[in-house]
Every structure is written in C-alpha cells, then in structure tokens.
Amino acid sequence: MSQAREIAQRLAWVGVDWGSSNLRAWALDAHGEVLARAGSERGMLSLAPAEYEAELLRVIGNWLPATGRVPVRVCGMAGARQGWREAVYLPVPTRLDGLARGAVTPPVSDPRLEISLLPGLCQYPDADGRTFDVMRGEETQLAGLVAGEPGLAGLTCLPGTHAKWAHLEAGAVTRFSTFLTGELYGLLARQSVLKHSIGDDDLAEPGCRDAFVAAVRESQAAPGRYTARLFGLRAQDLLDDTLPTGEARGARLAARLSGLTIGLELAGMGDDLADAGPVTLIGNAALSQRYALAFEALGHESRHLDGEAAVLAGLGLAHRNLAERR
Amino acid sequence: MSQAREIAQRLAWVGVDWGSSNLRAWALDAHGEVLARAGSERGMLSLAPAEYEAELLRVIGNWLPATGRVPVRVCGMAGARQGWREAVYLPVPTRLDGLARGAVTPPVSDPRLEISLLPGLCQYPDADGRTFDVMRGEETQLAGLVAGEPGLAGLTCLPGTHAKWAHLEAGAVTRFSTFLTGELYGLLARQSVLKHSIGDDDLAEPGCRDAFVAAVRESQAAPGRYTARLFGLRAQDLLDDTLPTGEARGARLAARLSGLTIGLELAGMGDDLADAGPVTLIGNAALSQRYALAFEALGHESRHLDGEAAVLAGLGLAHRNLAERR
Numbered sequence: 333m334s335q336a337r338e339i340a341q342r343l344a345w346v347g348v349d350w351g352s353s354n355l356r357a358w359a360l361d362a363h364g365e366v367l368a369r370a371g372s373e374r375g376m377l378s379l380a381p382a383e384y385e386a387e388l389l390r391v392i393g394n395w396l397p398a399t400g401r402v403p404v405r406v407c408g409m410a411g412a413r414q415g416w417r418e419a420v421y422l423p424v425p426t427r428l429d430g431l432a433r434g435a436v437t438p439p440v441s442d443p444r445l446e447i448s449l450l451p452g453l454c455q456y457p458d459a460d461g462r463t464f465d466v467m468r469g470e471e472t473q474l475a476g477l478v479a480g481e482p483g484l485a486g487l488t489c490l491p492g493t494h495a496k497w498a499h500l501e502a503g504a505v506t507r508f509s510t511f512l513t514g515e516l517y518g519l520l521a522r523q524s525v526l527k528h529s530i531g532d533d534d535l536a537e538p539g540c541r542d543a544f545v546a547a548v549r550e551s552q553a554a555p556g557r558y559t560a561r562l563f564g565l566r567a568q569d570l571l572d573d574t575l576p577t578g579e580a581r582g583a584r585l586a587a588r589l590s591g592l593t594i595g596l597e598l599a600g601m602g603d604d605l606a607d608a609g610p611v612t613l614i615g616n617a618a619l620s621q622r623y624a625l626a627f628e629a630l631g632h633e634s635r636h637l638d639g640e641a642a643v644l645a646g647l648g649l650a651h652r653n654l655a656e657r658r
Numbered sequence: 659m660s661q662a663r664e665i666a667q668r669l670a671w672v673g674v675d676w677g678s679s680n681l682r683a684w685a686l687d688a689h690g691e692v693l694a695r696a697g698s699e700r701g702m703l704s705l706a707p708a709e710y711e712a713e714l715l716r717v718i719g720n721w722l723p724a725t726g727r728v729p730v731r732v733c734g735m736a737g738a739r740q741g742w743r744e745a746v747y748l749p750v751p752t753r754l755d756g757l758a759r760g761a762v763t764p765p766v767s768d769p770r771l772e773i774s775l776l777p778g779l780c781q782y783p784d785a786d787g788r789t790f791d792v793m794r795g796e797e798t799q800l801a802g803l804v805a806g807e808p809g810l811a812g813l814t815c816l817p818g819t820h821a822k823w824a825h826l827e828a829g830a831v832t833r834f835s836t837f838l839t840g841e842l843y844g845l846l847a848r849q850s851v852l853k854h855s856i857g858d859d860d861l862a863e864p865g866c867r868d869a870f871v872a873a874v875r876e877s878q879a880a881p882g883r884y885t886a887r888l889f890g891l892r893a894q895d896l897l898d899d900t901l902p903t904g905e906a907r908g909a910r911l912a913a914r915l916s917g918l919t920i921g922l923e924l925a926g927m928g929d930d931l932a933d934a935g936p937v938t939l940i941g942n943a944a945l946s947q948r949y950a951l952a953f954e955a956l957g958h959e960s961r962h963l964d965g966e967a968a969v970l971a972g973l974g975l976a977h978r979n980l981a982e983r984r
Contacts, residue, residue: 454897463886464893494851494889510889512850519845524838525820556881556925560789563820563836567790571780599882 339367340397347647348388350410351469352377355387356640359395364648368395376409384416385440388447401446403654405647407472411436411449421454421466425506428475431646432653448654450647453505462507469643470496471505473614476645477637478503487601487608490639491594491619493518497601511597520562521589529569530589531582535622539576540587544622545629547591548598552630555599561592594626605632615639665693666723673973674714676736677795678703681713682966685721690974694721702735710742711766714773727772729980731973733798737762737775747780747792751832754801757972758979774980776973779831788833795969796822797831799940802971803963804829813927813934816965817945819844821923825930837923846888847915855895856915857908861948865902866913870948871955873917874924878956881925887918920952931958941965 344362348355353375359368370391379387388404396402411419417438422431434451452468470490478484482503490496493514499506521530533540551558565585568575575581598605605611610633613620620636627634670688674681679701685693696717705713714730722728737745743764748757760777778794796816804810808829816822819840825832847856859866877884891911894901901907924931931937936959939946946962953960 454893456897464890464897466893466896509886510893511885512888513885515850516846516885516888519849520842523845523849524841551882554926554928555884556877556922556928558881558884558926559837559839559842559919559922560835560926562838562842564790567780567792567836570792571782571790593885596882596885600880600884600886602880602882 335368336394339395342367343395343397343402345403345405345651346392346395347644347651348392348404348406348408348410349469349472349643349647350406350408350415351375352409355391355408355410357388357392358644358647359392360644360648364644366644370395376412376415379416381416381438384410384438385442385445388445389442396444400444402444403446403448403651405435405448405450405651405654407450407643407647407650408469411451412468415449416447417449419449419451421452421468424453424455424462424508425501425504426453427504428471428478428646429503429649429653431471431475432650432657435650435654448650450650453508455508460507463509465508465510467496467498467508467510470498470614472646472650473639473642474498474500474505474646475649476642476647477612477614479645479649484612486610486612487604488612488614489623489634490614491623492615495597497604499604509601511600513593513597517590517593520593521586524562526562526565526585526589529566529582530586531579533583533586533590535587535625537580537583539580540583541625543584544587544591544625547588548595548626548629551592551595552599555596558592558596562589565589565592590622591626594623598626598630605630609633610635612637614642661694662720665721668693669721669723669728671729671731671977672718672721673970673977674718674730674732674734674736675795675798675969675973676732676734676741677701678735681717681734681736683714683718684970684973685718686970686974690970692970696721702738702741705742707742707764710736710764711768711771714771715768722770726770728770729977730771730773731761731776731977731980732773733776733969733973733976734795737777738794741775742773743775745775745777747778747794750779750781750788750834751827751830752779753830754797754804754826754972755829755975755979757797757801758976758983761976761980774976776976779834781834786833789835791834791836793822793834793836796824796940798972798976799965799968800824800826800831800972801975802968802973803938803940805971805975810938812936812938813930814938814940815949815960816940817920817949818941823927823930835927837926839919839923843916843919846919847912850888852888852891852911852915855892855908856912857905859909859912859916861913861951863906863909865906866909867951869910870913870917870951873914874921874952874955877918877921878925881922884918884922888915891915891918916948917952920949924952924956931956935959936961938963940968
C-alpha cells in the first residue's frame with residue numbers, strides 16, 4: 333500500500349496553523365496521531381481570499397481520500413479580516429475550551445473539504461490594567477496547554493516575532509500582553525546602523541552566553557537605557573579592543589543585542605513576572621532555551637512545552653468540540 | 659558686480675558640516691558673516707576618499723577666488739576612518755576649545771584649498787559610569803555653544819537620528835550618551851508591522867499633542883513596557899473605535915509612537931535629567947520643539963539653540979584656533 337493511500341485511509345482530520353508568512357499542516361488519525369506533515373511559505377500576507385483553497389489543496393491534496401468529507405481545523409491569520417474569511421476576535425477574559433464556538437466556515441469548491449477557521453483573542457483597556465491587544469494563533473497553543481493541564485494557573489510566554497504573555501486562570505486567558513521583541517531584533521540587526529556589527533550568535537559559546545546574560549540583567553536594571561545601549565553596541569564595536577575579531581566579534585555583539593531586547597521584554601513584565609511561579613514557555617526549542625536562559629539570569633524558573641505539540645493539542649480540542657456540535 | 663564675484667572678494671573661509679548622508683557648506687567673511695550657503699546629498703556613506711575634493715569643489719567652487727588659499731574647516735563624518743581622512747576621536751573628558759588640535763589635512767590637488775578635518779569625541783567605560791560612545795559633528799555644535807557661554811555647566815541635548823546628550827563643565831564635555839531614537843522611530847514607522855498604522859503627525863493639532871504627551875509620560879513611568887506599547891499601537895488601530903479615521907488616525911498614532919520613543923530616551927536620562935537645570939536643546943526648530951514639549955510633559959525646563967548657529971560658532975572657533983597656530 334502506498335504511503336499516500338495509507339494516509340488517506342487512516343485520515344480523520346487535518347490541522348493547520350496558517351500564519352502571516354507560512355502555513356503548517358498535519359494529517360491526523362482518529363486518535364490524534366500525526367500521519368504526515370506538510371507546509372508552504374504562502375501565508376496570509378501573500379494570499380487573496382480566493383487563493384486559499386487552491387493553496388490548501390496543493391499542500392494537503394494528496395492526503396485526501398477520493399470521496400468523503402475531511403474536517404480541516406485552521407488557526408492563525410487565515411481567520412483575520414484580511415485572510416480567507418474573518419473569524420471575529422473573542423474578547424478576554426475568555427475560556428480556551430470555547431474557541432470552537434467562534435469558528436467560521438469559508439465557502440469551498442472541493443466537496444471533500446469542511447473548513448473551520450478558529451478565532452483569535454482581543455483585549456480592550458479596562459480598570460484592571462488591560463490594554464489594547466490582539467493574538468491569532470497563540471490562543472490555540474494556549475488551549476492545547478490547558479487541555480492537558482486543566483487546573484493550570486500562572487504566566488505563559490510564547491516567544492517569537494511578536495512575543496505573547498498570557499495570564500491563565502481556571503481554563504481562561506484573563507489578560508495578555510504582546511511585545512514586538514523578535515521583529516525589533518530583526519530590524520535592528522539587519523536594517524539599522526548596527527547591521528555592520530551584528531553577526532549570528534551561538535549561546536552554547538561561553539563568550540556569547542555571558543554577553544547575553546549580562547545584557548538581560550542590564551535591561552532589567554535600567555530599561556530606559558535601552559536605546560542608549562543600542563548605540564553603545566556600535567560604539568563598542570568601534571572602540572573595544574578586548575572583543576574577539578571576525579565572526580566571533582559579530583556573534584558576541586549579536587548575543588548582546590538579543591539579551592538587551594529580550595531583557596527589555598522581561599523588564600516589561602515587571603511585577604507580574606516577579607510574582608509568578610515557574611513560567612511555561614511555548615515555542616521552538618532554540619528560542620525557548622534562549623528565554624529560559626534569560627529567566628535563569630533573573631532568578632526565575634521556567635519549563636518548556638513544544639510549540640507544535642501545543643498547537644496540535646489545541647487544534648485537537650477544537651476538532652472534538654466542533655465534531656460534537658454537529 | 660556679480661554675486662559670485664562679491665562672495666569671492668569677501669570670502670575669508672568656508673565652514674562645512676559633512677555628515678553620513680549629506681553636506682552643508684557656508685561661505686564666511688572675516689567677521690564670520692554668512693555670505694552664502696550650499697549643500698549636497700553626498701555624504702560619507704556615498705563617497706570614496708578620492709571623491710571628496712571633487713564633490714567639495716562642485717558645491718563651493720563658485721565661491722573661490724581665482725588665486726589665493728581659502729581655509730575650509732570641516733566637521734562631521736568626513737573625518738571618520740571610512741571618510742576623507744581620519745581625524746582620530748579625542749577621548750572625554752576633553753575641552754571643546756581644543757578640537758582644532760586634533761584636526762588633520764587631507765591631500766588636495768586644487769591649490770586654493772586648505773582643508774582641516776576636525777575630530778570627534780569618544781568615550782570608554784570607567785568607574786564613573788561612562789560607557790562606550792562616539793560622536794562626530796555634534797562636538798562642534800557643543801564647542802559653538804560653549805564659545806558663546808564659557809561658564810555653562812549642565813546638560814545639552816542634540817536630538818536627531820542618533821540623539822546625543824552631553825554633560826558640560828568648565829568648557830569641557832565630561833561625558834555623553836547617544837540614543838538611537840530617530841533611527842528607531844524611522845525603522846518602526848516605515849519598516850515594521852506598524853507601518854500600516856503610522857502616518858505623519860502634527861503636534862500643532864491638539865489630538866496629536868495630547869497623544870504625544872501621554873505617550874512620553876507612559877514611557878517615563880514604565881520604560882520596560884516600550885515594546886509592548888509598540889505592538890499596542892497596532893492593536894489600538896485594529897480595535898479602537900474612538901480614534902479618528904483617515905489621515906487623522908495615522909497622525910494620532912504617529913504622535914503616540916514619537917512620544918513613546920522620545921519618552922524612552924528621557925527615561926534613560928533618569929536622575930541626570932531630574933537633577934539638571936534647564937536643558938539646552940541644539941537642533942532644528944521642529945525637532946527641538948518636539949523635545950521641548952516632551953520636557954514640559956515631565957516638568958523639565960529647556961531652552962533652544964539653533965543647530966546651524968551652533969555649528970557655525972563651533973567651526974568659527976576652530977577656524978580662529980587654526981589660524982593662530984599658523
């Protein structure tokens with residue numbers, strides 16, 4: 333039996349995380365076991381609404397059986413207003429096992445597809461210190477976390493281009509906060525005057541590790557000095573004879589820039605972080621390790637949950653909820 | 659008599675501020691009166707060392723008399739290592755009336771040109787809290803300030819792409835600090851996810867003014883929240899029904915971004931600013947007014963000195979010092 337045929341026979345549903353710049357899809361059996369993975373670099377920013385179905389079929393078409401309808405559960409920017417079809421944001425506080433109630437179904441031509449686009453979360457300012465904020469995709473990872481640990485209360489951090497921090501309580505997101513950390517790092521490292529100084533760091537290298545940790549602590553101690561320390565990186569590159577040369581120099585300064593920027597984020601969580609128990613980190617291993625090192629530098633404990641496992645658990649919860657409603 | 663001929667007859671020296679991305683030149687008579695102004699968009703970043711003389715002649719050539727040597731005093735990036743010829747940084751603390759001692763003379767072909775490239779200032783870390791930093795161009799404006807007020811002590815702020823703060827004492831820069839404020843604003847407004855939300859602000863408009871002032875205060879109160887407030891701008895644009903529409907909306911959000919970023923800089927000056935008397939602002943009128951409003955929002959007094967007047971006074975001081983040495 334061919335691999336494609338075996339997938340088609342065992343396929344129960346498809347999970348999709350469709351972001352701004354790419355999509356990842358998983359073929360799943362009735363027990364939630366991953367039969368196959370696929371993806372593409374065509375995210376919400378590069379697709380018109382009429383193009384989503386064709387792109388989805390291009391990626392997952394060979395998983396589909398010849399007949400029958402396959403549920404496809406989609407989180408992320410495909411459900412944004414500029415995406416495939418809008419799944420309106422749910423305002424916090426909101427329970428994470430209720431995301432499926434906000435799902436929408438875009439029209440499709442292929443009779444084998446039954447699509448559900450899951451909603452994101454939004455937040456409005458209030459007297460409890462909440463401010464305007466939005467998330468779309470991360471809430472499904474949080475739902476996955478809470479599905480596995482229903483009693484979990486505390487702070488969860490999802491590092492990335494737009495890093496998210498969520499307060500969880502009794503299965504609900506009570507408030508959250510997004511930091512521009514990853515995007516800011518990229519702009520500074522590649523498009524500012526610092527681009528002449530910044531290379532690729534490796535936190536397994538002791539010099540980089542020390543530079544990162546020291547920078548995290550500096551941002552924590554005096555966050556207002558952030559933009560002065562940015563220019564200071566450039567000045568250090570010009571003046572500091574004790575820095576190594578060549579690639580090691582760029583790596584050292586990159587570690588420092590990363591530490592300053594992540595440290596500013598941690599400083600921004602302030603008392604919330606200080607008062608929290610161990611923070612749950614959800615994301616890829618490399619970035620989560622970087623954050624774990626930053627937490628350690630400030631004396632906070634953390635634990636790591638794999639981002640793919642979390643989103644699959646969240647999509648699975650939504651799938652079960654939607655299947656029950658039918 | 660033609661205008662060019664009158665300039666050539668009265669010309670005593672030429673002042674030049676040659677930065678990274680442009681140059682500005684002034685024809686001056688023996689009393690320091692400006693006879694003419696000229697400039698170009700060819701700065702250090704676009705010129706090889708061998709191209710400086712031709713570019714200078716293109717800009718100021720019609721001021722020069724047929725015979726005789728004209729002193730040309732140049733501050734800014736033309737004296738950087740990657741510029742025309744390196745005028746090595748002078749380390750602080752250093753007296754501002756001694757800049758001319760660090761001037762260098764690049765070789766030229768035209769016998770009418772006698773060029774002096776003035777040095778910048780650098781700073782090394784020490785026990786008094788100094789950190790790595792460099793300036794090249796602003797020191798000449800500071801020299802101009804001190805030439806007019808020899809007893810001045812206190813804090814001077816030169817807003818811009820890389821905003822500089824200098825501590826002055828007895829005619830010397832004792833320490834200084836550079837913030838990436840202007841460059842960071844530009845990256846965020848034009849190249850980040852915020853570009854969809856940010857327009858052109860006008861602080862004469864009350865709504866923009868209020869948004870700017872509130873943002874300055876927010877950054878001052880909790881600088882660690884800076885990158886969260888950045889993403890919050892985007893979320894506010896998506897969610898806030900009370901914002902005006904169209905250009906006024908982009909203007910309001912631009913004022914907020916500007917206030918957050920300048921406010922972070924002011925937070926970074928912390929106790930130094932709190933302990934200072936009125937801050938002297940040196941720069942163009944529009945940007946200095948923006949900073950003056952930020953100071954006012956935090957209860958600090960400031961006064962403004964025009965940037966062109968300052969650089970001309972500083973170049974004039976260097977010209978007199980160099981002329982005496984001959």
